[in-house]
Amino acid sequence: xxxxxxxxxxxxxxxxxxxxxxxxxxxxxxxxxxxxxxxxxxxxxxxxxxxxxxxxxxxxxxxxxxxxxxxxxxxxxxxxxxxxxxxxxxxxxxxxxxxxxxxxxxxxxxxxxxxxxxxxxxxxxxxxxxxxxxxxxxxxxxxxxxxxxxxxxxxxxxxxxxxxxxxxxxxxxxxxxxxxxxxxxxxxxxxxxxxxxxxxxxxxxxxxxxxxxxxxxxxxxxxxxxxxxxxxxxxxxxxxxxxxxxxxxxxxxxxxxxxxxxxxxxxxxxxxxxxxxxxxxxxxxxxxxxxxxxxxxxxxxxxxxxxxxxxxxxxxxxxxxxxxxxxxxxxxxxxxxxxxxxxxxxxxxxx
Numbered sequence: 001x002x003x004x005x006x007x008x009x010x011x012x013x014x015x016x017x018x019x020x021x022x023x024x025x026x027x028x029x030x031x032x033x034x035x036x037x038x039x040x041x042x043x044x045x046x047x048x049x050x051x052x053x054x055x056x057x058x059x060x061x062x063x064x065x066x067x068x069x070x071x072x073x074x075x076x077x078x079x080x081x082x083x084x085x086x087x088x089x090x091x092x093x094x095x096x097x098x099x100x101x102x103x104x105x106x107x108x109x110x111x112x113x114x115x116x117x118x119x120x121x122x123x124x125x126x127x128x129x130x131x132x133x134x135x136x137x138x139x140x141x142x143x144x145x146x147x148x149x150x151x152x153x154x155x156x157x158x159x160x161x162x163x164x165x166x167x168x169x170x171x172x173x174x175x176x177x178x179x180x181x182x183x184x185x186x187x188x189x190x191x192x193x194x195x196x197x198x199x200x201x202x203x204x205x206x207x208x209x210x211x212x213x214x215x216x217x218x219x220x221x222x223x224x225x226x227x228x229x230x231x232x233x234x235x236x237x238x239x240x241x242x243x244x245x246x247x248x249x250x251x252x253x254x255x256x257x258x259x260x261x262x263x264x265x266x267x268x269x270x271x272x273x274x275x276x277x278x279x280x281x282x283x284x285x286x287x288x289x290x291x292x293x294x295x296x297x298x299x300x301x302x303x304x305x306x307x308x309x310x311x312x313x314x315x316x317x318x319x320x321x322x323x324x325x326x327x328x329x330x331x332x333x334x335x336x337x338x339x340x341x342x343x344x345x346x347x348x349x350x351x
Contacts, residue, residue: 005077008065009210012080015058016217017170019087021101024052024094025287025298026162034279037262044262044293045286048095055092059085073341076333080212083219090288099288100296105222108255108302116251116305120272123241131181138165138182138190142174145195149347151203167194169202170215188238196349197229204345205327213327213342220330222300227307228324236351247308249273249281250301257285258299262292322348 027033027047037045062084067077086103093099108116135158146154156174164180167173174194182190205214212218230247233239249269256265262282269278286297314331315321323337325345336342 005067005069005073005210008067008077008081009212011061011065012077012084012217013211013215015062015084016080016212016215018054019058019084019091020168020216021087021090021104024049024091027283027287030162030283037266037279038275042263044291045283046291047287047289052091052094055088059088062088072336072339076218076336077212079219080217084217094288095290097289097291097294097296100299101288102299104219105300105303107258107299108251108306112251112302112306112309113255115309116248116255119248120245120252123245125245125273126240126242128242129183129185129240131183131186133182133184133187135176135178135180138176138187139174141187141191142176142195145191146199148350149195149200149203151199165190165194167198169199169206185238185240188236189233189240189243192232192236192238192349192351193229196232196351197225200325200345200347200349201225201228201328203347204325205329207346208327208342213329216328218327218329218333220332221328222330223303223307223310224324224330225307225328226304227309227311228321230304230308231311231321232349232351245272246277246281247305249277250284251305253281253285254299254302257282257295257297259295261294262286325349 026049027045028050029048033045033047036043062081065081067074067081069077083104090099090101090104139156139158142156143154154172154174156176158176158178160179161175161177163175164177166175168175202214208214216222230239233243249272252272253265253269256268265285266278266282269281272278273281284301285299286292288298289296310331311321322345323334324331325348326337326342329336329342337344
């Protein structure tokens with residue numbers, strides 16, 4: 001017989017799969033606006049987005065979830081519900097000046113922004129590596145890696161997408177951009193980051209008693225997940241100077257986007273990056289808005305460097321990373337592992 005928590009779990013996990021915020025943020029007119037941006041010296045892009053008409057129904061389902069259990073697990077379920085309601089609010093306001101995700105991911109600290117500038121000013125940009133590896137070859141590499149872990153039922157597709165590689169453990173799918181090309185270092189990085197972190201944490205999470213632990217629903221999981229992914233890249237020798245600079249650039253971009261226009265963010269980033277890279281970094285943080293001359297945007301990208309530094313400090317003070325593979329949880333949820341509420345991880349990286 002299903003317990004009240006299991007009933008709530010099914011609703012929360014299902015809505016989490018449906019409302020993955022990033023999936024709704026790709027501008028439908030990106031290529032046209034990029035051309036217009038570089039043809040001008042003053043204009044800011046005006047982005048359009050595909051509509052999402054299910055907000056009201058999903059909000060009604062979420063509000064019907066009533067978790068009364070007064071335990072750490074019960075509180076976590078209530079936190080998940082509140083976080084998903086905030087995510088619905090963000091989705092509802094995509095394409096307006098009211099769009100923001102600050103309620104979900106916070107903002108970069110002054111110390112983090114200072115560290116980002118330090119990286120960008122002291123680590124020089126290297127020439128880009130040759131990228132001879134095709135999407136077809138990467139697809140075969142991913143298939144082999146998933147088979148080695150014993151993960152069946154995954155669908156790896158090559159499509160015309162904006163993201164070079166997009167992994168969705170909840171759908172057991174990987175999408176590779178048909179136009180992307182990859183270097184040998186890219187392959188090492190992707191295997192450590194995507195398979196050795198995102199996929200493993202999700203697959204361990206799905207072994208738990210509640211489905212939310214394999215989903216992207218738990219507040220605070222993302223800095224830990226992305227920080228662990230970067231540390232894993234470093235372990236396999238794939239964290240290049242250019243990639244570290246990119247994570248620092250994302251911190252800088254989020255800080256600037258909070259108060260500046262698209263063009264203002266782009267101008268500062270152009271001090272450290274090529275125009276193409278500066279534009280791509282700026283799109284990441286100003287997406288969500290229609291009029292990108294307004295301040296704000298998708299202020300999530302600081303979590304990558306923040307997570308890496310937070311985990312490095314955790315390890316320096318005696319922490320171990322293995323329990324973090326238990327599920328898609330944050331550092332603050334390790335007590336659930338220590339108390340035996342969550343099962344130890346079965347799948348660990350093979351590097």
